Amino acid sequence: MMRFILGVCSLFPVVFGLLLKADEPIMNMMPRWSGGWGYQFFYEHRRERDLLLGSSARYRGFSEEVNLFHLEGVYTWKKFIRLTAKLPYVIHAEREIPDATGNKRVQKDEGIGDLTLALPLKKYFNLDGRSGSWTFKPMLLVPLAGDDEYEIYDNEWGNGIGLGYEFETSQFYFGIGTNGWVFYGDEPFESHSFLDLGYNFVTEQSNGSLFWETDFHFEDDESRTLSAGPALYFNHNDTIHSRIEWKHDFADHQGILDHGNGDTIKLGMAWVF
Amino acid sequence: MKIIHAIVLLGLVFFSANLIVADDDKDKKEATPEVRLQAAKEAMSTHTNIAILYVKGLVCPSCGIGVSKNLSRMKGVDKKRFKRGIEMDVKTQLVKIALNGKTGLDKKDILERVDDAGFVAIEEYKLHDDHLDVHRFGAGASTEVIHHLKK
Numbered sequence: 468m469m470r471f472i473l474g475v476c477s478l479f480p481v482v483f484g485l486l487l488k489a490d491e492p493i494m495n496m497m498p499r500w501s502g503g504w505g506y507q508f509f510y511e512h513r514r515e516r517d518l519l520l521g522s523s524a525r526y527r528g529f530s531e532e533v534n535l536f537h538l539e540g541v542y543t544w545k546k547f548i549r550l551t552a553k554l555p556y557v558i559h560a561e562r563e564i565p566d567a568t569g570n571k572r573v574q575k576d577e578g579i580g581d582l583t584l585a586l587p588l589k590k591y592f593n594l595d596g597r598s599g600s601w602t603f604k605p606m607l608l609v610p611l612a613g614d615d616e617y618e619i620y621d622n623e624w625g626n627g628i629g630l631g632y633e634f635e636t637s638q639f640y641f642g643i644g645t646n647g648w649v650f651y652g653d654e655p656f657e658s659h660s661f662l663d664l665g666y667n668f669v670t671e672q673s674n675g676s677l678f679w680e681t682d683f684h685f686e687d688d689e690s691r692t693l694s695a696g697p698a699l700y701f702n703h704n705d706t707i708h709s710r711i712e713w714k715h716d717f718a719d720h721q722g723i724l725d726h727g728n729g730d731t732i733k734l735g736m737a738w739v740f
Numbered sequence: 741m742k743i744i745h746a747i748v749l750l751g752l753v754f755f756s757a758n759l760i761v762a763d764d765d766k767d768k769k770e771a772t773p774e775v776r777l778q779a780a781k782e783a784m785s786t787h788t789n790i791a792i793l794y795v796k797g798l799v800c801p802s803c804g805i806g807v808s809k810n811l812s813r814m815k816g817v818d819k820k821r822f823k824r825g826i827e828m829d830v831k832t833q834l835v836k837i838a839l840n841g842k843t844g845l846d847k848k849d850i851l852e853r854v855d856d857a858g859f860v861a862i863e864e865y866k867l868h869d870d871h872l873d874v875h876r877f878g879a880g881a882s883t884e885v886i887h888h889l890k891k
Binding site: 496497498499500501503546591592593594595596597598600635636637640667669672673674676700702704705739 | 769770796797798799800801802803804805806808809810823824830831856857858859860
């Protein structure tokens with residue numbers, strides 16, 4: 468009976484959203500100068516292995532696989548104020564959920580996602596041997612996603628606020644931040660927090676950073692996910708930048724029936740002028 | 741699963757330890773004036789017709805890209821040398837600017853462009869006959885010679 472109820476519940480439009488990212492273009496670092504602008508693309512592949520309720524796999528092997536293409540842009544008026552826009556496109560998303568008899572039912576989603584606009588306000592500081600910034604960031608989520616069998620993006624208006632602090636030395640990077648979102652619909656409040664630690668390296672012609680990034684995602688329905696993993700950023704020639712990252716869900720608790728225990732891979736390329 | 745958790749923990753400890761240890765690490769501090777002066781002298785003897793700036797806080801290559809881009813667009817910069825005319829050294833906080841003429845660069849413009857990139861230009865190193873002068877920027881782009889050394 469429980470299995471039947473869970474199966475029916477899973478047909479409701481529950482939250483299957485991906486993490487609303489705190490990261491901003493370009494690679495969250497640039498441009499730091501007036502009139503600077505840039506754009507970046509990245510491909511994201513995410514696979515979640517099980518359908519969870521609480522911390523346990525209610526339906527083991529009922530997976531979700533998502534392939535996304537992100538287009539993001541940034542413009543810096545003055546060094547302390549930027550406008551960023553992030554538009555995802557669902558190349559292909561497919562999830563397995565239980566039908567009324569507990570067997571697998573496949574649902575798919577494709578097409579444009581919701582647009583995120585942000586206005587990061589920065590306060591820079593330069594101390595002895597370190598340079599960094601504080602960030603305050605109001606955000607707006609604009610619903611553009613269409614209707615499919617299920618939705619990666621929730622197609623709802625939302626408002627968010629983000630706070631961040633970061634600094635770099637010649638060798639190390641430290642970044643910490645959090646943001647919170649409220650929605651004009653059924654979606655619960657959610658927050659996304661991150662702690663990024665990095666090691667900077669210099670090559671003969673350029674430079675890069677190796678990061679260990681930890682993310683914590685919380686939704687006000689008892690859902691919480693702790694994911695972490697390495698990332699590599701490389702500055703090719705001050706104009707072209709690339710980044711690759713992998714994150715693994717190390718702790719996943721779903722307040723409602725949802726997919727979890729996932730891995731995410733991202734490959735990004737950016738241009739800044 | 742326990743192994744994976746252990747790897748995560750080790751990763752965090754490794755990176756955190758580096759940050760904590762870095763408090764006592766000389767690399768975390770800016771170069772001393774003596775080190776900068778020595779680096780400037782070496783650069784002046786290696787390269788001809790360049791300007792050298794000390795930019796406070798210029799310790800990370802990626803966050804200094806704006807400095808490079810802004811200075812590169814100045815009139816009088818020889819973009820064929822260095823990286824579009826600019827070479828930054830995050831170990832000494834010195835920025836080398838390749839010049840294509842003998843007239844030098846407009847000081848006010850330099851200060852504004854560095855400031856616009858989120859940093860502060862503190863000093864300019866100049867060759868004066870066979871001497872190396874260190875000019876400290878003051879209010880209104882005025883300068884004061886604080887060192888006068890034989891090259």
